[in-house]
Amino acid sequence: MQWTKESEQNVYSNRWFSVHLADVALPDGRHLDHFLIRMRPVAVATVVNDADEVLLLWRHRFITDSWGWELAAGVVEDGEDVPLAAARELEEETGWRPGPLHHLMSVEPSNGLTDARHHVYWAEEGTYVGHPVDDFESERREWVPLKLVPDLVARGEVPAANMAAALLLLHHHRLGRDQP
Numbered sequence: 612m613q614w615t616k617e618s619e620q621n622v623y624s625n626r627w628f629s630v631h632l633a634d635v636a637l638p639d640g641r642h643l644d645h646f647l648i649r650m651r652p653v654a655v656a657t658v659v660n661d662a663d664e665v666l667l668l669w670r671h672r673f674i675t676d677s678w679g680w681e682l683a684a685g686v687v688e689d690g691e692d693v694p695l696a697a698a699r700e701l702e703e704e705t706g707w708r709p710g711p712l713h714h715l716m717s718v719e720p721s722n723g724l725t726d727a728r729h730h731v732y733w734a735e736e737g738t739y740v741g742h743p744v745d746d747f748e749s750e751r752r753e754w755v756p757l758k759l760v761p762d763l764v765a766r767g768e769v770p771a772a773n774m775a776a777a778l779l780l781l782h783h784h785r786l787g788r789d790q791p
Contacts (some may be wrong), residue, residue: 648725655684658737663697668749679770697732706743707736
């Protein structure tokens with residue numbers, strides 16, 4: 612049942628992504644044209660403090676016209692180390708510099724359309740270094756009790772699937788030990 616890419620051509624490119632058209636051979640021999648979006652990796656990070664609160668951003672996404680909780684995230688610049696990019700994004704978007712980062716997970720948020728990979732990190736400590744440089748990224752930044760995460764996700768207050776998965780895994784990692 613494996614699909615095979617016979618060829619691929621670039622249709623459009625900018626600094627954020629490129630759109631390609633692929634000729635794909637199906638297992639039964641038929642061919643189809645399939646568009647795909649190629650993207651740079653995305654680095655994601657947060658901090659969980661001693662009170663088991665997670666640092667989140669409350670932001671609006673104009674594409675879906677939705678509000679929700681997210682972790683700080685951004686593209687990995689050419690030649691940049693992924694964990695360093697995650698730390699940079701966290702500081703730029705929240706004003707908090709993380710302590711040592713731990714890899715939580717890497718996911719492909721929409722692998723039927725794009726090759727994007729999101730790499731999520733978290734730290735057990737952080738230092739507030741000042742107002743975020745990229746304060747336009749979110750309406751506010753808050754420490755949210757990790758125990759509230761499942762309810763936030765269930766109510767649709769964490770609409771991005773990659774963010775919901777990361778927060779639920781972080782909830783399980785930090786609080787699952789206390790659950791029956």
